[in-house]
Amino acid sequence: xxxxxxxxxxxxxxxxxxxxxxxxxxxxxxxxxxxxxxxxxxxxxxxxxxxxxxxxxxxxxxxxxxxxxxxxxxxxxxxxxxxxxxxxxxxxxxxxxxxxxxxxxxxxxxxxxxxxxxxxxxxxxxxxxxxxxxxxxxxxxxxxxxxxxxxxxxxxxxxxxxxxxxxxxxxxxxxxxxxxxxxxxxxxxxxxxxxxxxxxxxxxxxxxxxxxxxxxxxxxxxxxxxxxxxxxxxxxxxxxxxxxxxxxxxxxxxxxxxxxxxxxxxxxxxxxxxxxxxxxxxxxxxxxxxxxxxxxxxxxxxxxxxxxxxxxxxxxxxxxxxxxxxxxxxxxxxxxxxxxxxxxxxxxxxxxxxxxxxxxxxxxxxxxxxxxxxxxxxxxxxxxxxxxxxxxxxxxxxxxxxxxxxxxxxxxxxxxxxxxxxxxxxxxxxxxxxxxxxxxxxxxxxxxxxxxxxxxxxxxxxxxxxxxxxxxxxxxxxxxxxxxxxxxxxxxxxxxxxxxxxxxxxxxxxxxxxxxxxxxxxxxxxxxxxxxxxxxxxxxxxxxxxxxxxxxxxxxxxxxxxxxxxxxxxxxxxxxxxxxxxxxxxxxxxxxxxxxxxxxxxxxxxxxxxxxxxxxxxxxx
Amino acid sequence: xxxxxxxxxxxxxxxxxxxxxxxxxxxxxxxxxxxxxxxxxxxxxxxxxxxxxxxxxxxxxxxxxxxxxxxxxxxxxxxxxxxxxxxxxxxxxxxxxxxxxxxxxxxxxxxxxxxxxxxxxxxxxxxxxxxxxxxxxxxxxxxxxxxxxxxxxxxxxxxxxxxxxxxxxxxxxxxxxxxxxxxxxxxxxxxxxxxxxxxxxxxxxxxxxxxxxxxxxxxxxxxxxxxxxxxxxxxxxxxxxxxxxxxxxxxxxxxxxxxxxxxxxxxxxxxxxxxxxxxxxxxxxxxxxxxxxxxxxxxxxxxxxxxxxxxxxxxxxxxxxxxxxxxxxxxxxxxxxxxxxxxxxxxxxxxxxxxxxxxxxxxxxxxx
Numbered sequence: 003x004x005x006x007x008x009x010x011x012x013x014x015x016x017x018x019x020x021x022x023x024x025x026x027x028x029x030x031x032x033x034x035x036x037x038x039x040x041x042x043x044x045x046x047x048x049x050x051x052x053x054x055x056x057x058x059x060x061x062x063x064x065x066x067x068x069x070x071x072x073x074x075x076x077x078x079x080x081x082x083x084x085x086x087x088x089x090x091x092x093x094x095x096x097x098x099x100x101x102x103x104x105x106x107x108x109x110x111x112x113x114x115x116x117x118x119x120x121x122x123x124x125x126x127x128x129x130x131x132x133x134x135x136x137x138x139x140x141x142x143x144x145x146x147x148x149x150x151x152x153x154x155x156x157x158x159x160x161x162x163x164x165x166x167x168x169x170x171x172x173x174x175x176x177x178x179x180x181x182x183x184x185x186x187x188x189x190x191x192x193x194x195x196x197x198x199x200x201x202x203x204x205x206x207x208x209x210x211x212x213x214x215x216x217x218x219x220x221x222x223x224x225x226x227x228x229x230x231x232x233x234x235x236x237x238x239x240x241x242x243x244x245x246x247x248x249x250x251x252x253x254x255x256x257x258x259x260x261x262x263x264x265x266x267x268x269x270x271x272x273x274x275x276x277x278x279x280x281x282x283x284x285x286x287x288x289x290x291x292x293x294x295x296x297x298x299x300x301x302x303x304x305x306x307x308x309x310x311x312x313x314x315x316x317x318x319x320x321x322x323x324x325x326x327x328x329x330x331x332x333x334x335x336x337x338x339x340x341x342x343x344x345x346x347x348x349x350x351x352x353x354x355x356x357x358x359x360x361x362x363x364x365x366x367x368x369x370x371x372x373x374x375x376x377x378x379x380x381x382x383x384x385x386x387x388x389x390x391x392x393x394x395x396x397x398x399x400x401x402x403x404x405x406x407x408x409x410x411x412x413x414x415x416x417x418x419x420x421x422x423x424x425x426x427x428x429x430x431x432x433x434x435x436x437x438x439x440x441x442x443x444x445x446x447x448x449x450x451x452x453x454x455x456x457x458x459x460x461x462x463x464x465x466x467x468x469x470x471x472x473x474x475x476x477x478x479x480x481x482x483x484x485x486x487x488x489x490x491x492x493x494x495x496x497x498x499x500x501x502x503x504x505x506x507x508x509x510x511x512x513x514x515x516x517x518x519x520x521x522x523x524x525x526x527x528x529x530x531x532x533x534x535x536x537x538x539x540x541x542x543x544x545x546x547x548x549x550x551x552x553x554x555x556x557x558x559x560x561x562x563x564x565x566x567x568x569x570x571x572x573x574x575x576x577x578x579x580x581x582x583x584x585x586x587x588x589x590x591x592x593x594x595x596x597x598x599x600x601x602x603x604x605x606x607x608x609x610x611x612x613x614x615x616x617x618x619x620x621x622x623x
Numbered sequence: 624x625x626x627x628x629x630x631x632x633x634x635x636x637x638x639x640x641x642x643x644x645x646x647x648x649x650x651x652x653x654x655x656x657x658x659x660x661x662x663x664x665x666x667x668x669x670x671x672x673x674x675x676x677x678x679x680x681x682x683x684x685x686x687x688x689x690x691x692x693x694x695x696x697x698x699x700x701x702x703x704x705x706x707x708x709x710x711x712x713x714x715x716x717x718x719x720x721x722x723x724x725x726x727x728x729x730x731x732x733x734x735x736x737x738x739x740x741x742x743x744x745x746x747x748x749x750x751x752x753x754x755x756x757x758x759x760x761x762x763x764x765x766x767x768x769x770x771x772x773x774x775x776x777x778x779x780x781x782x783x784x785x786x787x788x789x790x791x792x793x794x795x796x797x798x799x800x801x802x803x804x805x806x807x808x809x810x811x812x813x814x815x816x817x818x819x820x821x822x823x824x825x826x827x828x829x830x831x832x833x834x835x836x837x838x839x840x841x842x843x844x845x846x847x848x849x850x851x852x853x854x855x856x857x858x859x860x861x862x863x864x865x866x867x868x869x870x871x872x873x874x875x876x877x878x879x880x881x882x883x884x885x886x887x888x889x890x891x892x893x894x895x896x897x898x899x900x901x902x903x904x905x906x907x908x909x910x911x912x913x914x915x916x917x918x919x920x921x922x923x924x925x926x927x928x929x930x931x932x933x934x935x936x937x938x939x940x941x942x943x944x945x946x947x948x949x950x951x952x953x954x955x956x957x958x959x960x961x962x963x964x965x966x967x968x969x970x971x972x973x974x975x976x977x978x979x980x981x982x983x984x985x986x987x988x989x990x991x
Contacts, residue, residue: 048860
């Protein structure tokens, strides 16, 4: 006996087996009881449900968040749309029902049948969407004939509605059905095919905020597919509202001004980088994308010579023309290639390497210093400055001013622009840099490319004393109850590489361009608001020697204007480009001027500032 | 040379229970795959399952033809290989339905998370069989088994396959409790685990929390898991007492059931055979589990004893989780029903389990 215990004690597992067996029996007992409950107690109820196959699933779509401008004006909202669905399983004689339905929907029965057949892969109890957004009269007719149309159901869904059809389309963007690639990418785990997703603009960039989460309903339907009772509901979580930095009024005004031409206009708040307007012209109507765009309409948009689908404000790359002289001037001053007293003689051209590099003013400017060169846009002055700097020093300054790199605004396919340097050219073309090219680059021609947004931000930085802000399009995100989920903070992207003293010289130069007697932008002058700005004319083809030939419209130079106002304490910085507009002062300048007027005359300054809660950054000089 | 006593001691009863369950499984898989349109393509799955059963029979025979005691020596290498395969899944695994569970080796699609269950039972049995103080294993002694469980657990969680990960943890906990854990260590572990939950929870991202909540409460996702559960309950309940008859299940035929040949096979069975059939099969599964426990009970060798407990826990928990899930008692997870569900890796795993149980059973009197 004693021996037995000794042997058993170290691995005394045996008695525990009994405990395990009892646990197993208890657990199986639970399973058995559940089985008896389901099959015997509830059996008949479940049998009935299975015979009808009457449990249906309905997705409850979340309302998509609104898109609002900075003052809360609605840019995008949702409206109810009545969609006709058809459930083959509930229809009985599907052919007859579809025939009758085709009368109401005014689409051929074959087309409807094709849609039903097309989705045959799905089980027969799944509703097929036949027609979206029927009118209320059709709805009334359908509801009245409901009994004769088994399997037909009308679902109320929310449809995106862009209130100002043609306004801010490039900023707001549009929705579309999720594509196969987007589904496969795994970036949108909650989405199924057929769901709408932001495809462009803010709708796309902030899709995760706007979308919300779908809810669902399990319902029991009768033999005609009508809902008899709701078994279970999970509410949808509505999408968040997105408040943009856009000022709808300014945006709309700029769009009117650019109507009929190809071009772009950008307005930013120099104190924080808020984008007040981002216009690309011509525009399109995002509402036409909501239920899938018709192929002819799409064709018309893609083949339009002015490329309406392109967001020229951030995707358009244009030679900056004379607006680039701002960069050349500040680089020259800071590198001591010139100072405020340096003067060059302009005789209408600079002879270099056996060639004449012309100034736009054939008779020449005479002796000009940097302020006058900026005001009167003297090319020869900047040729000489560029020569002293060399292309690589100039490129360094241009890049430090935020050119040649994406601004990080977060919208679709932002372009980088291009700032050429000698190593870039060697790499790109395999040939060394020619000094003559430096001359072209100094006045913003040649390889230089910038986007309107980049130039607006440059003007803002010059105006606010040298701080380069990251552009913001999103101000904050709120839940439908108004709780703030995300609040954008303005962010410095860098500083202009220039001393306050030298910056002031540049500021004075471009102030004189608008307000001076011989400034190139005199037409932009306003009596009550001081604007500081720079015109630009960027060559599409090389400048011709004789200017009186006829130039076909698509080869005419692009017109630029960049400015900020009021000059002393800027509240707005603007860049405008008009494709093939020829002269900055006549084509682009007045648009910028009108934008300034609209924005600064709209509300008394104090009120505007109080609303924004931001202070204008004073120059650090 | 085969010892005559081995044949004499062979567990014919266990073989019979297994063959019965296997037959039920094959017929149900046939019903599940043929009811689903289009039948021609689906029928292939039935023939595939016949092949798996044949292979399973061979694997089972192989698993009892050597003495299980050599596994004491082989436990660690087997474990290492399985963990490497799991790592392979993480790196090279085939992405299907949002998770990586499969390793594609030529024509073979391997699911290492199935194999690791056995490997883990082996290493834990080896470790626990070395014995402890009569008061049970203390905290320090438990560190190794916890690491041995934690590694595959973590690798399966990131696939992600929360069901199998949970199963792995359940098996390990069952074995540890069986060999006895020191009272102090037990209290400490339970309380620290309880304290860890809110901490881990606060570190998770919102979508991860949502996923876990849906996992625990499928009703929150009425279009996905919740829908499957209600359809499965309708299938089972509508079988009533005598069932709708073989191949007559309407829930099954109209594809209301998801994964009707794998995870939800029990619903097909219950719909077609009613309470008579489903309770019968459930009792047969109960007999299998109790049989396994009896084998553990009669084994004199600690390693064999604990090994048998671990294997039985593996089979038992799978039955509980799978059947519980189809009836809405458990969250919806991809855990197959042993011997009934369609599936290659899972059939072979179960075959190894049964073979090892037979192995322990027939060598219970042989003390080397």
